[in-house]
Amino acid sequence: MEKNNNIFVGLDIGTTKVCAIVAEAKNDSLEIIGVGTSGSAGLKNGVVVNIENTVESITKAVEDAELMAGYQIQEASVGIAGSHIRGFSSRGIVAVKSREVTQQDIDRVISAAKTMSIPMDHEVIHVIPQGFTVDDQDDIKNPIGMSGLRLEASVHIVTASSIAAQNIVKCANKAGIDVSEIVLEQIASSEAVLTEDEKELGVALIDIGGGTTDVAIFYMGNIVHTFVIPKGGQSVTSDVSKGTTTIPQEAEKIKIKFGIAKESLAGKDEIIEIPGFGGRPPRPISRQLLGNIIEQRMAEIFTWIRKNIEKNGLESKILSGYVITGGAALIDGSAELAVEIFNAPVRIGYPLNVGGLTDVISSPIYSTGVGLVKYAYNNKSKNILNKKSFSSKNGDNPFVIIKNWFSDLIEYFF
Ligand SMILES: Nc1ncnc2c1ncn2[C@@H]1O[C@H](COP(=O)(O)OP(=O)(O)OP(=O)(O)O)[C@@H](O)[C@H]1O
Ligand SMILES: [Mg+2]
Structure with missing residues (x-):
């Protein structure tokens, strides 16, 4: 079946349940068209500890969601959690090259903020800009075009154990699903429940x-x-x-x-x-x-x-x-x-502000799943530009792909 660019899928691989949610973008809003849930027995405290059990749960949840949606799922946004997750705040400072802030200056300052020490066995999964300072003017959300000599950025960086991330990708791939992005679970839940x-x-x-x-x-x-x-x-x-x-x-x-x-x-x-x-x-x-x-x-x-x-x-x-x-x-x-x-x-x-099967997903247990779909939808344009999914079908090595993909995340937030 051909991939439909208006369809977004969230795969929440939780400790007690795996849930797959399919949504369709219609007139600037999202409609939930398929939900599949299956008991999970392959995780401990948010981390995959048994590949086979996890693959089985994903396969079942995906099949149920596909049946309800009448759509064959090829890729999904997948959540990550666990006590290996680290969140850091960091700052970067660079000189503005041509006295007017450009996208290149922003990329450099974010890179500078990222050069803090990240544990050896960890990967960056989110680099979230919090605000910029141009010379002495702070709390700027978008500094492009501003005149100045010095650009500072404060960012929140989230890292995850490389092994934990690889195992999530491996399980999804073994269940026949490519991973379009890995999202920290509370970031996903926030998309669904916060105003x-x-x-x-x-x-x-x-x-x-x-x-x-x-x-x-x-x-x-x-x-x-x-x-x-x-x-x-x-x-x-x-x-x-x-x-x-x-x-x-x-x-x-x-x-x-x-x-x-x-x-x-x-x-x-x-x-x-x-x-x-x-x-x-x-x-x-x-x-x-x-x-x-x-x-x-x-x-x-x-x-x-x-x-x-x-x-x-x-x-x-x-x-x-x-x-x-x-x-x-x-x-x-x-x-x-x-x-x-x-x-x-x-x-x-x-979960707030979604249409379609709202009675089915109207529970706090679906916040992450709905949030993953909303996250994918809200970042749609970047997704299309930056299309890189983790797939085992074409012989990709998930570890290498994760590395490349993580380094592209900087662009992802602008
Ligand atoms: N109606 C309810 N009353 C009380 N507790 C409930 C109810 N429904 C679910 N729970 C509890 O919520 C927990 C599961 O929540 P949830 O589905 O959000 O977790 P998960 O996503 O599988 O796990 P995690 O996010 O930690 O990996 C279980 O401990 C379950 O007992
Ligand atoms: Mg959960």
């Missing part, structure tokens, strides 16, 4: 998935900080399993059915029944106890986030508050708990 006003005023996006909690902070419309915490909903389930002496599969069900992120949301006498295992009869437990177990873990995750934000001096920039998304945001009371810990407004983030 432009929030990004301008200052906002923290927190995606609490199964294996990782991914954070991105925006200020004056730009990403200024990113980090990943290797804990998420699976840690909550594991705590419930240990704390109530239940097998993990039952603990997961109890968490989803009765879970609360604040102990005080349960009545004093509220009792829930949990199934016994190994032939034992069901047991009653207090819902407050369940809430206590969940609250401790969720509070730990939010407190880590608060400390990281404070360490980076960013708390005063988060004026429009915190947006929590990802599956674990669905635990009742998670927003209330976050309000207490961050002492700021909090809302739950659902």
Whole structure:
């Protein structure tokens, strides 16, 4: 089947589920036309640890999405997460060659900002310009054409383990999908759930998935900080399993059915029944106890986030508050708990501003998948100009392609 340039595909390879989303661009908007989801068993804390299982999950999710969309998927934008991800802020300074800033000056200053030490086994996946200074005038978004002698750029750089990135590409390729771009998962989720006003005023996006909690902070419309915490909903389930002496599969069900992120949301006498295992009869437990177990873990995750934000001096920039998304945001009371810990407004983030199958994707678990599609769509013109996908079909070596492709990312953001 011929590739349709109006169709965009996001492939979210998560720790608990893989999801493929197909969208069609129609009259300046995106319509979701296919969604496929499959349980994931090949990742740990956001990183591929079993190729075969991951390929199987991708194949199933892609097949379902293809069937729904009536479109054969050839390539996709794919997310990356995990505690190997590093986010750095950096600055570059160059002399303006012809006294008027040109694209070449911008390319040079971004390159200069990138010459900071990047771990040996890491690759740059995003170089995000935050603002430019021409001589003494700062906070310039687009300096092209301005007169000056000195150009400075501040950028946020995101790197990922080369091996982790290669494994993602390998799994997608083995499932027959070329990777058009690799996108940090919280950058993708931000595209789906944040408004432009929030990004301008200052906002923290927190995606609490199964294996990782991914954070991105925006200020004056730009990403200024990113980090990943290797804990998420699976840690909550594991705590419930240990704390109530239940097998993990039952603990997961109890968490989803009765879970609360604040102990005080349960009545004093509220009792829930949990199934016994190994032939034992069901047991009653207090819902407050369940809430206590969940609250401790969720509070730990939010407190880590608060400390990281404070360490980076960013708390005063988060004026429009915190947006929590990802599956674990669905635990009742998670927003209330976050309000207490961050002492700021909090809302739950659902995918926004897409048409088509909105009822199917209207859940925080789809924020990354929808965001990947939106990211691909918003960068469409650059995609066409800069077309390089990771493909095993034509014998490409993904490692070499990743290297070349990463170095082209600078152009990608202008
Ligand atoms: N209704 C719900 N109530 C409570 N928790 C839920 C609910 N639905 C999903 N979850 C939890 O959300 C987590 C999965 O979230 P999500 O689908 O965003 O993760 P993922 O993308 O697979 O993982 P990751 O992004 O960490 O790699 C699981 O731990 C699951 O128990
Ligand atoms: Mg996820």
